[in-house]
Structures are given as structure tokens and as C-alpha cells.
Amino acid sequence: MDTQQEPRKTFVVPIGPQHPALKEPGHFEITVEGEIVTAATMRLGYVHRGIEKGVEGQNWAQAMYMLERICGICSHVHATAYALGVEALAGVQVPPRAQAIRVLVAELERVHSHLLWLGVAAHEGGFDTLFMYSWRDRELIMDVLEGLTGNRVNYSCNVLGGVKFDVDQTQADAIRSAIDLLEPRTHHYMKVVTTDETLIGRTRQVGTVTAEEAARLGAVGPVARASGVPRDVRVDAPYAAYPTFPVKAVTATAGDLEAKFIVRLEELFESYRVIREILDNLPPGELSVRVKPRIPAGETVSRVEAPRGELFYYLRSAGGPNPDRVKVRTPSLCNWGTILATAAGHKLADVPMLIAGIDPCFSCNDRLVTINRRGDAETWTWARLRQYGIEYYR
Amino acid sequence: MSSAEKLITDAETLLKPYVVGAFSRTSVGVEAVVKREDLPPAVKALIDARWGYLSAITGLDHPWPKTAKPASKPPEAQAEPTGPTEDRLEALYQFASGAVIATLRVSVAYHDATLPTVCPIIPSATLYERELQEMFGITVQGTPETRRLLLPDDWPENVYPLRKAFKGLA
Numbered sequence: 001m002d003t004q005q006e007p008r009k010t011f012v013v014p015i016g017p018q019h020p021a022l023k024e025p026g027h028f029e030i031t032v033e034g035e036i037v038t039a040a041t042m043r044l045g046y047v048h049r050g051i052e053k054g055v056e057g058q059n060w061a062q063a064m065y066m067l068e069r070i071c072g073i074c075s076h077v078h079a080t081a082y083a084l085g086v087e088a089l090a091g092v093q094v095p096p097r098a099q100a101i102r103v104l105v106a107e108l109e110r111v112h113s114h115l116l117w118l119g120v121a122a123h124e125g126g127f128d129t130l131f132m133y134s135w136r137d138r139e140l141i142m143d144v145l146e147g148l149t150g151n152r153v154n155y156s157c158n159v160l161g162g163v164k165f166d167v168d169q170t171q172a173d174a175i176r177s178a179i180d181l182l183e184p185r186t187h188h189y190m191k192v193v194t195t196d197e198t199l200i201g202r203t204r205q206v207g208t209v210t211a212e213e214a215a216r217l218g219a220v221g222p223v224a225r226a227s228g229v230p231r232d233v234r235v236d237a238p239y240a241a242y243p244t245f246p247v248k249a250v251t252a253t254a255g256d257l258e259a260k261f262i263v264r265l266e267e268l269f270e271s272y273r274v275i276r277e278i279l280d281n282l283p284p285g286e287l288s289v290r291v292k293p294r295i296p297a298g299e300t301v302s303r304v305e306a307p308r309g310e311l312f313y314y315l316r317s318a319g320g321p322n323p324d325r326v327k328v329r330t331p332s333l334c335n336w337g338t339i340l341a342t343a344a345g346h347k348l349a350d351v352p353m354l355i356a357g358i359d360p361c362f363s364c365n366d367r368l369v370t371i372n373r374r375g376d377a378e379t380w381t382w383a384r385l386r387q388y389g390i391e392y393y394r
Numbered sequence: 395m396s397s398a399e400k401l402i403t404d405a406e407t408l409l410k411p412y413v414v415g416a417f418s419r420t421s422v423g424v425e426a427v428v429k430r431e432d433l434p435p436a437v438k439a440l441i442d443a444r445w446g447y448l449s450a451i452t453g454l455d456h457p458w459p460k461t462a463k464p465a466s467k468p469p470e471a472q473a474e475p476t477g478p479t480e481d482r483l484e485a486l487y488q489f490a491s492g493a494v495i496a497t498l499r500v501s502v503a504y505h506d507a508t509l510p511t512v513c514p515i516i517p518s519a520t521l522y523e524r525e526l527q528e529m530f531g532i533t534v535q536g537t538p539e540t541r542r543l544l545l546p547d548d549w550p551e552n553v554y555p556l557r558k559a560f561k562g563l564a
Contacts, residue, residue: 041539043541043542043543044521044543044544045542045543045544045545045546048544048545050555052556053555053556053560088421215444215447216516216517216518217517217518218447218448218449218516218518231447236492236493237422237492237493299420300420300421300422301420301422301423301488301495301497303449303490303495310449310490312449312450312488312490314450314452314486314488316454325452325454327450327452327453329449329450329522333521333522334518336521337517337518337520337521341517341518
């Protein structure tokens with residue numbers, strides 16, 4: 001029991017779970033002493049749709065379409081991780097051209113996702129000009145993806161055993177010209193995020209995660225690499241066409257928010273390079289092979305590098321026409337731990353940037369209720385918390 | 395020796411004192427069955443030696459009698475320590491290092507569905523353990539946070555959606 005004699009010094013600030021303007025809900029309880037965060041916990045599951053259970057009632061081919069809908073930003077990597085796993089269980093060899101097209105779409109998806117993140121992170125930092133520029137440029141990639149696949153979100157590129165569509169010369173040229181436009185823009189953004197005083201004030205030495213912590217907390221993807229932990233499934237365990245078109249893992253050492261900007265922007269250059277290389281050296285041949293509807297009994301693990309880090313699939317077949325178990329572990333889940341561990345000691349005003357820093361697939365925060373010691377509550381909107389953060393640093 | 399082969403040998407050396415039966419090679423690495431009381435020391439052995447990181451904890455439900463046809467009997471049916479003659483739950487602790495996945499398999503009966511926590515060794519495992527508790531009803535003893543993570547507040551007690559018997563709420 002709290003003593004009545006001594007006034008309470010800490011507040012619990014519940015953030016979330018609902019906000020119509022953001023994509024996904026999450027709930028955070030941030031404990032603050034004055035301005036300083038002393039502890040953070042979270043609650044997920046507001047958009048838990050039971051997909052792992054759902055696919056147990058689907059056949060192997062149908063399950064892919066459901067799994068592709070786990071994420072609206074990186075839908076392709078989900079279908080790819082699943083398809084690679086099923087193909088491993090079925091023991092089929094996917095044609096090299098199909099694998100190259102999978103990687104091509106995966107890298108285009110990474111470009112759109114990182115540009116999306118750049119905009120969101122800039123917006124949370126109060127730098128809306130950068131947000132608008134980066135989202136304008138992202139449209140170039142969205143147009144390319146739509147031209148290639150017919151869709152802007154769920155590309156539906158994969159089938160079990162290959163891909164659905166080919167890349168012709170016109171499409172290849174369209175991709176090349178989009179990349180040619182984006183490359184100098186990305187150089188410009190790199191200059192902005194490393195030299196703009198206002199943005200640096202929000203990112204440099206903020207939310208620092210040491211290499212030791214990142215490794216211990218199981219961070220993956222750009223969050224781990226920004227702390228100097230070179231985890232990248234494309235490099236560690238190359239899949240699809242990555243053995244033919246290798247990428248190098250981009251790392252930084254600072255581990256702060258600025259390093260997360262730098263790593264993601266550097267990765268864009270690496271993606272541009274690989275996309276060009278694939279277009280120039282697309283292997284000839286078939287687009288798919290037949291996979292029988294019943295998959296032999298067995299189990300496997302399939303890992304791919306999503307834009308946010310390692311995406312983990314465990315697949316188990318009992319030999320029947322539908323999956324016996326599909327386990328999905330998305331990269332955001334690994335990276336939450338770094339926020340919960342590093343939020344303590346930061347200012348409440350830094351919390352929106354810390355959350356944006358891991359590029360959570362994007363858990364949002366709506367009402368913010370501050371409860372003061374007299375017990376009367378005040379409700380803040382996400383917009384107000386964001387504004388508070390911007391005003392605080394003005 | 396290739397780097398993957400070295401990682402597998404290293405994992406086998408570290409885990410040797412804790413495993414029941416032999417290691418078996420998988421398409422992505424190596425796996426072994428451990429008793430639940432040996433789970434924390436086995437995890438600690440890997441982490442102390444900096445052998446990779448905990449990539450996922452996967453829950454599995456093995457109801458008995460199996461409804462699947464005998465021909466499609468899954469391979470680990472023989473590997474389970476006491477033989478699957480009762481309803482059992484299994485947890486796979488999957489560690490990743492480079493291209494290799496080392497899996498620790500722990501099996502518990504429905505009526506005694508508890509596992510020790512690994513959070514003192516890997517603090518970030520809390521999210522995985524909470525998921526395992528909610529979805530499969532395996533009580534993770536000593537896990538620091540037991541409030542619901544994923545299921546809604548009004549979800550009924552003792553209903554575990556990823557068990558095979560679950561066909562939807564009435």
C-alpha cells in the first residue's frame with residue numbers, strides 16, 4: 001500500500017491502444033517520475049487475428065494467401081518465407097528465374113518500407129517536410145510494384161513452387177528509371193539526417209542500445225545492425241536468389257536513433273544495387289514448378305530478412321492437404337524488448353521517437369491518460385503527445 | 395569443417411550434458427530433446443557461450459489418440475522421452491546462430507503443463523513465454539509478467555486457442 005503521508009512521485013502514463021490514424025494498435029504503460037521515464041511495459045494483441053490457427057483449416061496453397069495478409073507493409077516476405085518452407089518440405093527445386101524475381105520484389109518492398117519508415121520517423125520528430133518528400137518518393141516504388149504485380153499492398157507474387165509473373169523489358173526499364181531517380185534523393189536524405197541540427201537533436205545519443213544489449217535482447221534487422229550486431233539472414237543464411245546476388249550487411253556502431261536512420265538509408269543503396277544487378281542478370285527459364293497438394297510429413301524452419309529484420313516461420317506437416325502447424329515470429333516482436341529496456345532514463349517526450357525507431361509494424365498509441373496523484377485523469381491524444389514532444393525540443 | 399558444421403558441433407558439445415537420447419540433424423541445423431528441469435541450464439550453456447540468440451519459442455499440441463492416419467505419423471513421435479500415450483504439449487526453443495538453428499524440444503503432459511522460465515537468462519523471452527502460456531496453456535513458472543499479452547480481456551479462462559481441440563468460442 002502506498003503511504004498517505006508521502007506524496008507519490010511516479011505517474012503511470014498509459015498510451016494506446018486505439019488511434020484511427022495509425023495502422024496498428026498497441027498499449028504501453030510508461031512510468032514517469034516528472035519528465036523521466038522509469039519503466040515501460042506493453043500489451044499487444046489488439047489486431048491478433050488468429051491467423052496461425054486459421055491456416056490449420058486451409059490447404060497448403062490457400063494458407064499462403066492468408067499469411068500474406070499478416071502484414072500490409074511487408075506482405076511479400078511472409079509469402080516468401082512460407083513458400084520457401086513448404087518447398088523445402090516438398091523437396092522441390094524452384095527455378096532460378098523465380099527465385100530472382102522473389103528477391104527483386106523483396107528488395108523493392110524493402111525500399112518502399114524503409115522510405116515509409118523514414119517518413120514516419122521524421123513526422124514523429126516534427127520534421128514533416130522530410131516526411132512529405134520521402135513519401136512522395138516512395139510513390140515511385142509503389143507505382144513500380146503495382147506495374148509489376150498489379151497490386152500496391154498484397155503483391156501476391158509467389159505461388160508454391162515459383163512466382164506468378166515474369167519481368168519484361170518495359171518493366172525492367174521502369175524499375176531502373178525509378179531507382180535512378182531515387183538514388184540521388186536518398187543521398188540527399190542521408191545528408192539531411194546527418195547534418196540537420198533539429199533532427200540530430202532528436203536522434204543523436206537518444207535511445208542508445210549497445211551491441212551487448214542488442215545481442216542479449218535478441219534484436220534483429222536494422223535495430224541490431226545499428227548497434228553493430230551484424231545479423232542479416234540474407235548474409236547469414238542466404239535463401240532464394242541471395243546466394244547468386246549477395247548483399248552485404250550494413251552496420252553502424254553508435255546504436256542510437258541516428259544510427260538507425262543511417263543504417264536504413266545505407267540499406268537502400270544496397271537494395272538499389274541488388275535490384276539493378278538482378279535486372280541485368282535475370283536468369284532465363286521457367287517461372288514455377290508443380291508442388292503436389294499433399295506435403296510429405298515433416299517439419300522445417302524458414303527464415304527470411306524482412307525490412308524490419310529476421311522473419312521466422314516454423315512449418316509442420318502431418319502429410320495431409322493442410323498445414324499441421326504454422327508458427328510465425330515477426331521481427332517487431334524481437335525488437336520491442338530494446339524499447340522496454342532502454343526507455344528508462346529517457347524523457348517522456350522521447351517516447352514517440354523511441355517507438356518509431358524500431359519501425360514497429362506500426363503499433364499505435366492513441367489516448368494518453370495522465371493520472372495525477374489526486375486521482376483526476378486527463379486524456380491526451382497521440383497528436384497531443386507528439387506535439388508535446390516537438391514543443392519540448394523547440 | 396564448414397562454419398555451419400562447426401556451429402552444430404559447438405552446440406552439440408554445449409548441450410551434451412542436458413539432452414535425452416541423441417542429437418538429430420535437421421534441414422536447418424540440429425535438435426535434441428531435453429527434460430524440463432534441464433531446460434534453463436541448457437539455455438544458459440548456449441547463451442553463456444554466446445552461441446546465437448533465442449529466435450522463437452514454438453508451441454505444439456499432440457493430442458492422444460492421434461487423429462492423423464498412422465502412415466503420416468510425425469517423425470518425433472519416437473523421439474519423445476516417455477512415448478506419446480497421453481495428451482501432450484511440446485515447446486520448441488529455437489536458437490539461431492548464423493545459418494544454423496539449434497532446437498531444444500521439451501514435452502509436458504496436459505495434466506502437468508508447466509515449464510520453468512528462461513527469463514533470468516534471456517530477459518526478452520518474456521514475450522515468447524507469455525504467448526506460449528496464452529495460446530497453449532503451458533504455465534511458465536517464474537516468468538516475470540503473467541498478465542495477458544495477446545488475448546482479449548474477456549477471453550474465457552482455460553481456453554487455449556492453438557490447441558487442436560479448440561474449434562472456436564461458443
